[in-house]
Amino acid sequence: MATRAARKAKKATRQPASHRTWALGYLALAAVMFVVYQYALPWEGLPLPIYDFLQLWLPPTAINEALVYVICALGLNIVVGYAGLLDLGYVAFWAIGGYCAGWFMSNFFEQWNFHGLASVPTTEPGLHINFWLVLVIGGAVCAFFGVVIGAPTLRLKSDYLALVTLGFGEIIPQIFFNGEDINGFNLSNGTKGITRLDPIPTGVKDLGPFDFGSKFVIFVLLAALMVFISLQLRRGRLGRAWLAIREDELAASMMGVPLMRTKLASYAVGAVAGGIGGVAFATHVDGVYAERFNFSISIFLLAMVVLGGMGNVWGVILGAFILAWVNSTGLPALGDTFNTEFGTDIDFPSFTFLLFGLVLILMILFKREGLIPESRLRMVLHEGDADEELKPAQEEKK
Amino acid sequence: MSQAAVVEKAAVRQYKGTPGQIRRRRIELTAGVVLASLAMVWIVVNIINSPAQFAQVFILGFRNGLLYALIALGYTLVYGIIELINFAHGDLFMLGALFASYFITVWFGQENSNLAGWLTFLAALIAAMAFCGGLNILIERLAYRRLRRAPKIAPLITAVGVSFILQFIGIKWNGSTPRNWPKVLPQSEFTVLGVNIAWNTVILLLIAVPLLLLLSWVVTKTRQGKAMRATAQDQDAARLMGIDVNRTISFTFAIGGALAGAAGLLYQQTTGTTNYNLGFQLGLIAFTSAVLGGIGNLNGAVLGAVLIGIIQGLNDGLPIALGQKWSQTVVFTILILIMVFKPAGLLGKSTTEKV
Numbered sequence: 001m002a003t004r005a006a007r008k009a010k011k012a013t014r015q016p017a018s019h020r021t022w023a024l025g026y027l028a029l030a031a032v033m034f035v036v037y038q039y040a041l042p043w044e045g046l047p048l049p050i051y052d053f054l055q056l057w058l059p060p061t062a063i064n065e066a067l068v069y070v071i072c073a074l075g076l077n078i079v080v081g082y083a084g085l086l087d088l089g090y091v092a093f094w095a096i097g098g099y100c101a102g103w104f105m106s107n108f109f110e111q112w113n114f115h116g117l118a119s120v121p122t123t124e125p126g127l128h129i130n131f132w133l134v135l136v137i138g139g140a141v142c143a144f145f146g147v148v149i150g151a152p153t154l155r156l157k158s159d160y161l162a163l164v165t166l167g168f169g170e171i172i173p174q175i176f177f178n179g180e181d182i183n184g185f186n187l188s189n190g191t192k193g194i195t196r197l198d199p200i201p202t203g204v205k206d207l208g209p210f211d212f213g214s215k216f217v218i219f220v221l222l223a224a225l226m227v228f229i230s231l232q233l234r235r236g237r238l239g240r241a242w243l244a245i246r247e248d249e250l251a252a253s254m255m256g257v258p259l260m261r262t263k264l265a266s267y268a269v270g271a272v273a274g275g276i277g278g279v280a281f282a283t284h285v286d287g288v289y290a291e292r293f294n295f296s297i298s299i300f301l302l303a304m305v306v307l308g309g310m311g312n313v314w315g316v317i318l319g320a321f322i323l324a325w326v327n328s329t330g331l332p333a334l335g336d337t338f339n340t341e342f343g344t345d346i347d348f349p350s351f352t353f354l355l356f357g358l359v360l361i362l363m364i365l366f367k368r369e370g371l372i373p374e375s376r377l378r379m380v381l382h383e384g385d386a387d388e389e390l391k392p393a394q395e396e397k398k
Numbered sequence: 399m400s401q402a403a404v405v406e407k408a409a410v411r412q413y414k415g416t417p418g419q420i421r422r423r424r425i426e427l428t429a430g431v432v433l434a435s436l437a438m439v440w441i442v443v444n445i446i447n448s449p450a451q452f453a454q455v456f457i458l459g460f461r462n463g464l465l466y467a468l469i470a471l472g473y474t475l476v477y478g479i480i481e482l483i484n485f486a487h488g489d490l491f492m493l494g495a496l497f498a499s500y501f502i503t504v505w506f507g508q509e510n511s512n513l514a515g516w517l518t519f520l521a522a523l524i525a526a527m528a529f530c531g532g533l534n535i536l537i538e539r540l541a542y543r544r545l546r547r548a549p550k551i552a553p554l555i556t557a558v559g560v561s562f563i564l565q566f567i568g569i570k571w572n573g574s575t576p577r578n579w580p581k582v583l584p585q586s587e588f589t590v591l592g593v594n595i596a597w598n599t600v601i602l603l604l605i606a607v608p609l610l611l612l613l614s615w616v617v618t619k620t621r622q623g624k625a626m627r628a629t630a631q632d633q634d635a636a637r638l639m640g641i642d643v644n645r646t647i648s649f650t651f652a653i654g655g656a657l658a659g660a661a662g663l664l665y666q667q668t669t670g671t672t673n674y675n676l677g678f679q680l681g682l683i684a685f686t687s688a689v690l691g692g693i694g695n696l697n698g699a700v701l702g703a704v705l706i707g708i709i710q711g712l713n714d715g716l717p718i719a720l721g722q723k724w725s726q727t728v729v730f731t732i733l734i735l736i737m738v739f740k741p742a743g744l745l746g747k748s749t750t751e752k753v
Contacts, residue, residue: 084551171734178724178727357559359559361541
């Protein structure tokens with residue numbers, strides 16, 4: 001007992017690895033991957049087995065999609081990991097961001113003509129705004145909705161908040177789903193979705209839907225921006241206030257932390273990340289489709305945060321990469337290989353529900369702090385465990 | 399201002415709450431009155447427009463409301479006792495519906511509405527209740543019990559995980575598309591004052607109402623019910639009084655699960671379809687009902703469920719309404735409005751954080 005407690009204490013006081021090392025590792029890995037996908041993969045001399053292996057197990061689209069998940073998971077991490085508020089409707093922000101891209105970067109609104117530094121000729125009908133500005137717009141719109149939904153609900157108990165956000169996450173996609181004809185106005189093109197978005201202007205060249213390598217760089221930079229924001233905020237006054245609220249709301253408010261305003265800030269920052277992720281995802285798939293924005297996305301993101309380690313930026317990135325890859329590539333590829341190898345016909349992708357459910361349950365039951373734990377959170381999450389040890393004795397008595 | 403006046407003013411303020419609370423209460427009241435009068439106008443317009451159709455969809459909504467009540471009680475019982483929103487409860491209902499379908503159609507091969515069919519239906523009722531009750535006990539034992547003293551976010555996350563696993567079982571069992579089943583309940587209708595009422599509505603009433611009464615009796619009159627109420631009030635004190643808290647909580651989960659199983663069977667037999675994501679949709683509706691009535695309050699759950707069922711029925715079936723495709727949105731808007739303006743629900747006690 002004593003040694004266990006001592007070991008725990010020692011672990012808890014260990015300093016986390018320097019952020020600079022992590023950041024350098026992240027950028028170096030990104031650079032290697034960029035070189036591989038931009039130059040090695042199209043190269044004629046690449047041995048065919050390696051090419052096939054990469055296309056099967058690590059296709060460029062999967063990497064880019066995973067990066068979008070990273071951006072959103074980092075945003076959710078601010079809400080769940082830093083401030084300790086459970087948000088189950090995060091997909092709403094993703095959807096709003098996506099539709100911002102759909103509205104402002106396509107020919108969809110043919111009845112209006114507006115061009116704001118766009119990459120398409122001014123003869124094209126519809127609203128066309130520069131991708132980088134749309135990122136800002138998407139973030140701002142989501143922040144607005146975050147405040148609107150958060151302001152009245154954040155005073156509720158934390159589990160009620162989970163439900164209100166869940167309701168919000170159901171309503172917003174349904175509005176887009178049914179939005180084909182709202183009093184004669186076509187808001188979202190319904191189930192058909194909005195396709196063909198403007199290319200991304202970079203100054204050098206405009207990136208269309210198939211410029212995976214260049215878009216990879218943009219997504220890496222957006223994710224890096226989110227990492228930077230997360231770390232800066234955490235280190236600052238606001239971040240310390242979030243952690244204080246997460247650990248003990250009552251104590252925090254006694255110390256003068258304005259609860260409502262601080263919680264609202266976390267919610268708004270998280271929403272901005274969701275909006276940016278939504279715009280990025282829309283450009284990644286070159287369109288927005290209402291039926292993609294369903295409840296499972298919110299849960300996927302939550303599982304990523306929980307798997308990686310709530311509150312730890314690098315853990316969340318790892319968790320997002322693992323789960324996004326498993327979902328988009330890992331399971332289908334494994335299934336194909338397994339089925340051809342053993343002549344079976346097992347539908348591996350259908351196991352995602354089981355997988356994500358198990359990740360959530362097993363992580364919470366056995367490793368609540370995630371793969372790369374955040375030292376402070378570990379102590380908070382295991383607060384009740386001392387009482388836990390009384391239980392076996394009690395059950396025996398029965 | 400004299401000293402006495404200040405003291406008196408302070409006393410008055412203490413009596414009515416802080417200015418913020420008073421303002422909040424006023425906003426709540428105004429919003430409530432406005433919403434209620436709008437709803438009344440909508441209802442009256444529809445009654446004048448087509449009285450027969452109104453009665454028809456009203457009865458349909460009432461029937462669905464009773465179904466929701468059976469599910470909502472599971473949420474409210476569990477929330478009342480361990481303050482956990484059991485996200486997996488809706489999916490338990492879905493598995494109950496699947497179990498009942500397999501029991502009646504596949505295992506016992508009943509497809510027609512005859513005596514054998516009805517007897518199988520009754521057997522399926524008991525089997526589905528036992529199945530879901532047992533499953534719920536198992537879920538509590540594996541996923542929630544260890545986390546009883548952990549921070550609140552932990553069991554909520556495992557509940558979401560359990561919900562996903564149950565949906566996975568649903569996909570494997572049912573297939574990923576809706577599936578149609580033969581019904582063993584009579585499909586005919588009878589007419590009262592120009593309104594068609596299906597016989598299965600009557601049967602649903604005959605099963606749901608006694609179940610609700612039975613539950614009410616168990617909770618208020620029996621020893622086990624007393625233990626449940628004591629545990630809900632204060633677990634530690636209950637333990638000191640010699641109540642086996644773990645067993646009481648298991649019992650609560652069993653009752654909630656059994657009601658969900660009954661609801662599953664009734665749903666499957668009245669609509670004739672099952673789908674793996676049924677639990678998610680109906681679970682959320684049922685949860686909204688529980689919140690509307692005041693979560694943790696049994697009567698509230700039934701009241702809320704019947705209200706939600708009727709509102710949804712009217713919205714889906716009336717000519718002057720948003721229509722079925724906005725059904726979910728209507729329900730969730732109600733959920734958000736209650737959460738914002740009256741989180742305690744219609745019959746519940748105040749639940750805002752006291753910070």
